[in-house]
Amino acid sequence: xxxxxxxxxxxxxxxxxxxxxxxxxxxxxxxxxxxxxxxxxxxxxxxxxxxxxxxxxxxxxxxxxxxxxxxxxxxxxxxxxxxxxxxxxxxxxxxxxxxxxxxxxxxxxxxxxxxxxxxxxxxxxxxxxxxxxxxxxxxxxxxxxxxxxxxxxxxxxxxxxxxxxxxxxxxxxxxxxxxxxxxxxxxxxxxxxxxxxxxxxxxxxxxxxxxxxxxxxxxxxxxxxxxxxxxxxxxxxxxxxxxxxxxxxxxxxxxxxxxxxxxxxxxxxxxxxxxxxxxxxxxxxxxxxxxxxxxxxxxxxxxxxxxxxxxxxxxxxxxxxxxxxxxxxxxxxxxxxxxxxxxxxxxxxxxxxxxxxxxxxxxxxxxxxxxxxxxxxxxxxxxxxxxxxxxxxxxxxxxxxxxxxxxxxxxxxx
Amino acid sequence: xxxxxxxxxxxxxxxxxxxxxxxxxxxxxxxxxxxxxxxxxxxxxxxxxxxxxxxxxxxxxxxxxxxxxxxxxxxxxxxxxxxxxxxxxxxxxxxxxxxxxxxxxxxxxxxxxxxxxxxxxxxxxxxxxxxxxxxxxxxxxxxxxxxxxxxxxxxxxxxxxxxxxxxxxxxxxxxxxxxxxxxxxxxxxxxxxxxxxxxxxxxxxxxxxxxxxxxxxxxxxxxxxxxxxxxxxxxxxxxxxxxxxxxxxxxxxxxxxxxxxxxxxxxxxxxxx
Numbered sequence: 001x002x003x004x005x006x007x008x009x010x011x012x013x014x015x016x017x018x019x020x021x022x023x024x025x026x027x028x029x030x031x032x033x034x035x036x037x038x039x040x041x042x043x044x045x046x047x048x049x050x051x052x053x054x055x056x057x058x059x060x061x062x063x064x065x066x067x068x069x070x071x072x073x074x075x076x077x078x079x080x081x082x083x084x085x086x087x088x089x090x091x092x093x094x095x096x097x098x099x100x101x102x103x104x105x106x107x108x109x110x111x112x113x114x115x116x117x118x119x120x121x122x123x124x125x126x127x128x129x130x131x132x133x134x135x136x137x138x139x140x141x142x143x144x145x146x147x148x149x150x151x152x153x154x155x156x157x158x159x160x161x162x163x164x165x166x167x168x169x170x171x172x173x174x175x176x177x178x179x180x181x182x183x184x185x186x187x188x189x190x191x192x193x194x195x196x197x198x199x200x201x202x203x204x205x206x207x208x209x210x211x212x213x214x215x216x217x218x219x220x221x222x223x224x225x226x227x228x229x230x231x232x233x234x235x236x237x238x239x240x241x242x243x244x245x246x247x248x249x250x251x252x253x254x255x256x257x258x259x260x261x262x263x264x265x266x267x268x269x270x271x272x273x274x275x276x277x278x279x280x281x282x283x284x285x286x287x288x289x290x291x292x293x294x295x296x297x298x299x300x301x302x303x304x305x306x307x308x309x310x311x312x313x314x315x316x317x318x319x320x321x322x323x324x325x326x327x328x329x330x331x332x333x334x335x336x337x338x339x340x341x342x343x344x345x346x347x348x349x350x351x352x353x354x355x356x357x358x359x360x361x362x363x364x365x366x367x368x369x370x371x372x373x374x375x376x377x378x379x380x381x382x383x384x385x386x387x388x389x390x391x392x393x394x395x396x397x398x399x400x401x402x403x404x405x406x407x408x409x410x411x412x413x414x
Numbered sequence: 415x416x417x418x419x420x421x422x423x424x425x426x427x428x429x430x431x432x433x434x435x436x437x438x439x440x441x442x443x444x445x446x447x448x449x450x451x452x453x454x455x456x457x458x459x460x461x462x463x464x465x466x467x468x469x470x471x472x473x474x475x476x477x478x479x480x481x482x483x484x485x486x487x488x489x490x491x492x493x494x495x496x497x498x499x500x501x502x503x504x505x506x507x508x509x510x511x512x513x514x515x516x517x518x519x520x521x522x523x524x525x526x527x528x529x530x531x532x533x534x535x536x537x538x539x540x541x542x543x544x545x546x547x548x549x550x551x552x553x554x555x556x557x558x559x560x561x562x563x564x565x566x567x568x569x570x571x572x573x574x575x576x577x578x579x580x581x582x583x584x585x586x587x588x589x590x591x592x593x594x595x596x597x598x599x600x601x602x603x604x605x606x607x608x609x610x611x612x613x614x615x616x617x618x619x620x621x622x623x624x625x626x627x628x629x630x631x632x633x634x635x636x637x638x639x640x641x642x643x644x645x646x647x648x649x650x651x652x653x654x655x656x657x658x659x660x661x662x663x664x665x666x667x668x669x670x671x672x673x674x675x676x677x678x679x680x681x682x683x684x685x686x687x
Binding site: 365371372374376388389393395396397399400403404 | 481493494495496497520531532533534535536537539
C-alpha cells in the first residue's frame with residue numbers, strides 16, 4: 001500500500017478540531033452540541049456551538065478495538081446486542097468512564113449542552129441521544145425524517161424544512177445567542193465547498209490505477225464529517241485533492257500492481273480496517289470506492305436557500321432511500337468506477353446500512369452482470385466478524401474474478 | 415509419469431489426495447486436524463503417499479486448500495476451498511451445477527457454469543447451525559457416537575421438528591423432547607432435517623446439485639434429505655470428503671501445465687529494457 005503524504009495534514013486538522021472541542025468542554029470556550037453525522041451541523045456551527053459527533057467517537061472506539069470491552073456494559077443496561085454497536089459501544093465507553101479522546105484531555109466524551117439528531121439514517125441515533133439526555137439531563141431535539149424514500153418530493157422537503165426551522169428557537173436558547181444569517185450562509189458555503197472537494201477526491205479513484213482506496217477514504221473522510229460548516233475541512237481537502245491529482249498524473253497506485261477493482265457497500269469494519277486493507281493489497285485488489293465515503297459528499301447545499309437545501313440534501317442521501325434508487329445508485333457507481341465486483345458488508349447491528357437483506361446483491365448481479373459477495377461482519381462488534389471466514393470469502397471472490405478474466409489466479413499467501 | 419498432491423486442511427479433519435497427470439486418483443487419506451494443523455498436514459501427507467504407493471520425490475507439486483491452507487510449509491501453492499471443491503466436483507460432474515459442501519464448521523454453496531467456472535458462492539454465517547458441528551452436538555446430547563447417528567435416523571417413524579436456529583438451543587430443545595419420551599431415532603432424524611433446512615435457505619438449490627464434505631460422506635441420509643428438499647437432480651461425486659484435496663491436486667496439476675507452457679514459449683518479447 002502506498003501511504004498518502006496528506007495524512008500528516010489530516011492528523012493536524014483533526015487534532016485541531018479535537019483540541020477545540022476539549023477546550024469548549026473543559027474551559028467552557030463555547031457551548032457543546034452533539035450532532036448525528038448527517039444532522040444540521042451548519043445551524044449548530046452558525047450558533048457558535050462546538051460540535052461533537054458520537055458516531056465519529058464510536059468509530060474511534062471501533063478502530064481502537066476497544067468496543068468489545070464496552071459493549072457488555074450497555075447490554076447490561078437493557079440495550080440489545082442486536083442494535084447499533086456504535087450506540088452500545090459509545091454508551092459502554094461512557095459507563096466505563098473512558099474515551100479515545102483522552103489524548104486531548106477528555107476522560108469522557110465532551111459534556112453536551114444539547115443533543116441534536118436527524119433520523120434520516122436510522123432510529124437508533126435518537127435512542128442513543130435520548131439515553132444521554134436522560135443520563136445528563138440535557139435537552140434532546142431533532143428532525144424526524146421520512147425514510148425509504150423513492151423520489152424526494154417537495155412535501156418531504158417541506159416537512160423537514162419546517163422541522164429544521166423549528167429547531168432554531170430552542171437551540172438559540174441553549175447557545176445564548178441569536179442566529180445570524182451571515183454566519184449561517186458562511187457555514188453553508190464552507191460545507192458545500194468541503195463536500196464538493198471531498199467528492200472530487202473520491203472521484204479520482206475512477207482513474208486506473210486508483211490513487212486511493214475505500215480504506216484510505218474511511219480515514220480521510222474525518223474532516224467531511226466533523227468539520228462541516230468550518231473552512232478547515234475545505235482547506236484540508238484542497239491539500240488532499242492536489243496529492244491525488246498528482247498521483248493520477250504520475251500513475252501512482254494506492255495498491256501497487258492493481259489488478260482487480262472492487263466497490264464496497266455498507267459500513268467499514270473499523271477494528272479490521274488495516275487488516276482488510278492489507279489483505280486486499282496482498283491480492284493486488286483495490287477497493288476503489290464505497291457508498292459509505294460518498295455519504296458525506298452532498299454538494300448541493302445552497303447558501304441562498306439554507307433550510308430547503310439542507311432538507312433536500314439530508315433526504316437525498318443514499319441511506320434515506322428505498323431499494324430501487326439505492327440499486328440504481330450502486331449500478332451507476334459500478335459503471336463510473338469500472339469495478340470488477342461489489343462487496344456488500346452485511347453489518348450485523350446496522351440493518352439500515354446493510355443493503356443485503358432484501359435481495360439487492362442478487363438483483364444487481366442480474367441487472368448489470370456484476371459479481372457480488374456478501375461479507376458478514378459488524379461495524380464495531382468484532383464478535384460478529386470471523387477473520388478466517390472473511391479471508392476465505394474474499395480470497396475466493398478474488399479467485400473467481402481473476403479466473404473470469406482468464407488471468408493467472410493469485411496464489412494464496414505463503 | 416508425474417504425480418500431484420492436494421492437502422485440504424479443514425477445521426475438523428485434514429484430507430489429502432494424490433493424482434496422476436490425467437487426474438486419476440491414486441490414493442486419499444483423512445486424519446483429525448487437532449490443534450496443530452501443520453502436524454496434521456505432515457501426517458496426512460505421509461498417509462496418502464503410503465496409500466498411493468508414492469514417495470515425496472514422485473510428487474511434482476503439492477497444493478493446499480481449506481481453513482489451514484496457509485499453515486502447510488511444504489505446499490507449493492494454495493487455493494481456497496471454494497475453488498477446490500468446485501474444481502474437484504466439476505472434474506466428475508458436468509455443469510452447470512450447484513456444489514453444496516457441508517464441513518465441520520462451515521457450509522458453502524458454490525455455483526458453477528457449464529464449463530465448471532465459478533459463478534458465485536455463499537457461506538454460512540458465523541454460526542455452527544448448518545454445519546457438521548451441529549450433528550456432533552446432537553450426537554453428544556443423545557449419548558451416542560457420531561458414527562451411529564445415520565443408522566439411528568434410519569429407524570425414525572415420527573416426524574419431529576427442531577425449531578431452534580441456534581445449535582446450543584437446539585440441544586436444549588432436544589433434551590426437552592427426550593424427557594417427554596420421544597424416541598432417539600426420531601430425534602436424530604429431526605436433527606438431520608433441521609440441518610437441511612439451514613442448507614436450503616442459503617441459496618436456491620435447483621438443477622444439478624452435488625453434495626460434498628465429511629457430513630455427506632458419513633451421513634448418506636443427508637443426501638436423500640437434500641434431494642427431497644430441492645428441485646433438482648442430486649449427484650454425489652466420488653470421495654466426497656476428499657473432493658477438496660482432490661481439487662487442490664488438480665490445481666497443482668493445472669499450475670504445472672501452465673508453467674510448462676510458459677517455460678517452452680518464446681519469452682524474449684517480455685523482457686523489459
